Amino acid sequence: MRTLPSRKWVAVLVALAILIPLLHPVMPDLVSNYRLFLVSTMIIASIAVLGLNLLTGFNGQISLGHGAFYAVGAYTAAVLMDKLDCPYYLTLPAAAALSFVVGYLFGLPALKLEGHYLALATFALALAVPQILKYKWLEDLTGGVQGIVLLKPEVPFGLPLTEDQWLYYYCLIVMLILYWAAANMLNSRSGRAMMAIRDYPIAAGAMGINTARYKTVTFGISAAYTGIAGALSASAVAFVAPDSFGFFLSIKFLIGLVVGGVGSLTGSVIGGIFYVLVDNSAQALSTFVKNDLGLQFDLSAYTIFGILLIVLMYLMPTGIAGGLFAVIRRLRRS
Amino acid sequence: MAALLQVKGLKAYYGPTQSLYDVNFEIQTGGITTLLGANGAGKTTTLRAICNMVRTDGTVRFDGHDIRGKATEEIVRLRIAHVPEGRGTFTSLTVDENLRIAAYTRKDKAAVKAELERVFGYFPRLKERVQQQAGTLSGGEQQMLAIARALMLKPRLMLLDEPSFGLAPLIVLEIFRILKRINDEEKVSILLVEQNAALALDLASHAYVLETGRVVMSGPSEDVKNDDNIRKSYLGY
Amino acid sequence: MEQFLEQLASGLANGAIYACVALALVMIYVSTDHLNFAQGEMAMFSTYISWQLMQWGLHFWMAFVGAVVISFVMGVVIERVILRPLHNAPILSVVVVFIGLLAICNSMAGAIWSYLIKEYPSPFPKDAFGLAGVIGAHQLGVMLVTLIVLSLLFAFFRFTPLGLAMRAAAQNPQMARLVGVRVDWMLALGWGLAAAIGAVAGIMVAHIVYLDPNMMGGILLYAFAAALLGGIGNPGGAVAGGFIMGVLENMVAYTGNQIEKLTGVYIIGNGEKLTVALIVVIFVLTLKPAGLFGRVVVKRV
Numbered sequence: 001m002r003t004l005p006s007r008k009w010v011a012v013l014v015a016l017a018i019l020i021p022l023l024h025p026v027m028p029d030l031v032s033n034y035r036l037f038l039v040s041t042m043i044i045a046s047i048a049v050l051g052l053n054l055l056t057g058f059n060g061q062i063s064l065g066h067g068a069f070y071a072v073g074a075y076t077a078a079v080l081m082d083k084l085d086c087p088y089y090l091t092l093p094a095a096a097a098l099s100f101v102v103g104y105l106f107g108l109p110a111l112k113l114e115g116h117y118l119a120l121a122t123f124a125l126a127l128a129v130p131q132i133l134k135y136k137w138l139e140d141l142t143g144g145v146q147g148i149v150l151l152k153p154e155v156p157f158g159l160p161l162t163e164d165q166w167l168y169y170y171c172l173i174v175m176l177i178l179y180w181a182a183a184n185m186l187n188s189r190s191g192r193a194m195m196a197i198r199d200y201p202i203a204a205g206a207m208g209i210n211t212a213r214y215k216t217v218t219f220g221i222s223a224a225y226t227g228i229a230g231a232l233s234a235s236a237v238a239f240v241a242p243d244s245f246g247f248f249l250s251i252k253f254l255i256g257l258v259v260g261g262v263g264s265l266t267g268s269v270i271g272g273i274f275y276v277l278v279d280n281s282a283q284a285l286s287t288f289v290k291n292d293l294g295l296q297f298d299l300s301a302y303t304i305f306g307i308l309l310i311v312l313m314y315l316m317p318t319g320i321a322g323g324l325f326a327v328i329r330r331l332r333r334s
Numbered sequence: 335m336a337a338l339l340q341v342k343g344l345k346a347y348y349g350p351t352q353s354l355y356d357v358n359f360e361i362q363t364g365g366i367t368t369l370l371g372a373n374g375a376g377k378t379t380t381l382r383a384i385c386n387m388v389r390t391d392g393t394v395r396f397d398g399h400d401i402r403g404k405a406t407e408e409i410v411r412l413r414i415a416h417v418p419e420g421r422g423t424f425t426s427l428t429v430d431e432n433l434r435i436a437a438y439t440r441k442d443k444a445a446v447k448a449e450l451e452r453v454f455g456y457f458p459r460l461k462e463r464v465q466q467q468a469g470t471l472s473g474g475e476q477q478m479l480a481i482a483r484a485l486m487l488k489p490r491l492m493l494l495d496e497p498s499f500g501l502a503p504l505i506v507l508e509i510f511r512i513l514k515r516i517n518d519e520e521k522v523s524i525l526l527v528e529q530n531a532a533l534a535l536d537l538a539s540h541a542y543v544l545e546t547g548r549v550v551m552s553g554p555s556e557d558v559k560n561d562d563n564i565r566k567s568y569l570g571y
Numbered sequence: 572m573e574q575f576l577e578q579l580a581s582g583l584a585n586g587a588i589y590a591c592v593a594l595a596l597v598m599i600y601v602s603t604d605h606l607n608f609a610q611g612e613m614a615m616f617s618t619y620i621s622w623q624l625m626q627w628g629l630h631f632w633m634a635f636v637g638a639v640v641i642s643f644v645m646g647v648v649i650e651r652v653i654l655r656p657l658h659n660a661p662i663l664s665v666v667v668v669f670i671g672l673l674a675i676c677n678s679m680a681g682a683i684w685s686y687l688i689k690e691y692p693s694p695f696p697k698d699a700f701g702l703a704g705v706i707g708a709h710q711l712g713v714m715l716v717t718l719i720v721l722s723l724l725f726a727f728f729r730f731t732p733l734g735l736a737m738r739a740a741a742q743n744p745q746m747a748r749l750v751g752v753r754v755d756w757m758l759a760l761g762w763g764l765a766a767a768i769g770a771v772a773g774i775m776v777a778h779i780v781y782l783d784p785n786m787m788g789g790i791l792l793y794a795f796a797a798a799l800l801g802g803i804g805n806p807g808g809a810v811a812g813g814f815i816m817g818v819l820e821n822m823v824a825y826t827g828n829q830i831e832k833l834t835g836v837y838i839i840g841n842g843e844k845l846t847v848a849l850i851v852v853i854f855v856l857t858l859k860p861a862g863l864f865g866r867v868v869v870k871r872v
Contacts, residue, residue, distance in 0.1 A: 116666065119662075123792075124849045124853070125849060128846045298681060302674040302677065306671040308671070309667050310653060310675075422745075424742055426738075427739065435735055435736060436751075487751065
């Protein structure tokens with residue numbers, strides 16, 4: 001299945017992504033700092049969703065607990081920056097490495113689990129994360145319930161950019177590298193092996209694919225991707241606290257996965273953009289429901305997410321990306 | 335007199351694969367009919383198709399009513415009992431519970447108790463093991479249980495899929511004798527799928543022979559038994 | 572010693588709640604092969620319904636019965652409308668739908684009744700019973716109600732034709748159809764019962780943990796651990812597992828507190844309860860997947 005639009009489109013989109021934010025000084029209201037920040041969070045979300053997609057979409061291992069790896073990445077970055085004065089860009093490899101290890105370690109027992117049971121194990125992990133982060137012995141490191149306050153990345157080399165513009169480019173560069181790496185991996189023999197394990201788990205083993213190794217390594221890589229996203233978010237939001245990494249974070253990733261498109265790189269981008277958008281619009285939606293529709297009702301983003309999760313399973317199980325590509329294919333044929 | 339069961343142009347599919355191509359036969363009320371054929375001929379599929387356990391096309395009429403496409407449990411409630419291959423006893427339930435579950439759909443609760451006694455009359459061995467877990471019964475006893483359970487549905491037509499499978503010859507004879515009694519005394523019409531052609535042709539009055547999803551021969555058992563081809567292919571002499 | 576007994580008693584009371592939720596989980600698992608991740612939120616929603624009924628003037632037990640009945644109907648509807656069409660869908664789709672249900676129940680509860688923590692009354696008069704200050708009236712009441720509900724369920728499944736039909740449908744749906752059982756409706760009934768049991772659990776625990784949309788998260792995790800511990804396909808095991816987890820939860824915290832008192836070193840305490848459950852879940856899933864009382868199912872290739 002095609003997971004990326006053609007090279008031409010990618011080039012166009014990347015070019016736009018690079019050029020438009022440069023217009024900030026000229027169009028400060030349209031390309032505002034807030035909007036740049038918002039798009040940065042969308043980019044971070046896309047990376048997180050890609051992480052989940054690598055494991056669940058491309059390798060068939062269901063995870064309801066990717067929020068845990070995001071937390072590992074975020075806290076790694078936060079602690080390094082706070083305690084060791086580590087520069088923000090060096091936190092990324094560290095976060096990636098630690099998240100990879102945690103993911104790989106979780107992937108080992110996960111080898112024995114399938115479907116519902118793996119979902120359950122990751123569900124349990126997601127529920128326990130805030131408590132683990134608040135653990136007394138880690139308090140000195142993690143700052144306990146109050147969390148850690150951080151600084152946003154400084155604009156380097158005296159470039160004429162605002163903090164939010166720089167944050168945006170920083171995230172964009174990371175995202176492009178990560179997506180490029182993922183695309184290459186998925187197109188290679190390893191990628192095909194991953195997907196073979198997803199589609200024909202028993203046959204794959206019989207064909208000589210070292211299923212165990214692929215599954216655990218994929219778990220690690222998937223965790224590393226989401227961990228990098230977490231580390232980026234630590235810099236972007238300039239704050240980490242245990243309660244932001246509860247189960248509902250994993251639900252957001254799931255929404256991104258499902259809405260964007262399971263097993264699709266483009267889908268991961270769409271999914272990330274989507275859940276950030278809905279999350280942010282939730283407040284506006286709630287006000288709309290209360291004031292314009294007159295219902296005494298605190299409409300939350302999660303009601304929308306929940307309904308979407310269910311409806312999409314019936315109407316568009318391949319997500320928006322899948323739907324989009326199907327439409328494009330049909331148009332090409334006619 | 336209209337046939338009890340009429341099957342015309344029946345096709346059946348397992349997913350995308352077609353298994354029955356054009357099956358035609360009739361069962362008259364009161365008789366025992368047997369469906370013979372080699373492995374893979376489609377005998378089990380035919381029984382499954384009658385009960386809509388596989389995707390079908392064509393016509394299946396029971397007692398004049400069109401039943402093709404109806405839900406399996408609704409077909410059963412029309413008083414067709416299907417004893418599947420492998421017996422299908424509820425292994426974790428007791429003998430008693432296996433029998434009572436068949437009475438679940440019956441409206442006449444009072445008659446059920448009398449029924450149970452009648453059924454134990456045919457299968458005294460089951461009465462001895464009434465509280466035993468069905469999974470611990472021997473193969474023969476499980477087959478008897480499966481038939482007894484089918485009887486509890488008070489069927490007009492009983493479909494039996496390879497009742498002799500995996501059973502010692504003496505037990506098979508005993509079961510077939512009971513089947514004849516059931517046919518005589520309970521007035522239950524029987525459609526018997528069997529690999530053991532000799533036994534089946536002795537029991538049944540009519541026979542159909544299936545080959546790769548089509549009926550290739552039909553007639554009274556005597557004629558089929560004496561047919562040269564049948565003798566060579568299925569009876570071994 | 573007294574404190575130990577108190578912890579034990581409270582552990583048993585909590586265990587009764589876990590037993591109920593675990594039983595609901597096992598019931599759905601046995602009949603549909605699915606783990607209902609939304610069980611906790613459904614129970615919470617049912618509890619809010621009972622609260623609302625009481626706000627409208629109903630007496631506690633009337634609200635209890637009302638909420639249980641409404642939950643039963645909700646369970647049947649959810650199975651028939653939302654889950655039935657996903658009968659042959661891939662596991663990911665089903666899991667996603669459960670999470671969707673979870674999200675909807677949770678956010679709707681917050682939307683309708685706000686996220687403010689509410690007090691929830693206990694129907695068990697404080698003076699009427701309670702044992703020597705070791706076990707409170709409510710805790711005793713919870714165990715009593717649980718025992719009654721479990722006994723009723725046991726009797727239902729063991730001695731009634733409908734219960735027998737449901738057992739048969741869960742065990743061998745194909746064969747159940749061949750004896751005329753309407754298997755689809757049996758599944759819906761199973762869901763209804765599970766939802767009803769969940770409602771009982773939620774209503775019983777609300778007084779202890781206070782009513783708030785997030786009250787069932789930890790309880791669900793403990794219930795899953797309990798169900799796994801007892802053998803995921805084993806209803807009796809789920810109940811036993813529930814009591815074991817309840818006592819374990821308290822004993823671990825109690826032991827941790829004692830160690831801290833004696834040595835001044837904090838290893839584990841009340842703040843690690845979910846982590847304990849996580850450890851149990853991982854432990855059972857990887858080392859003893861059949862649980863303590865279940866049977867290992869060998870997958871034929």
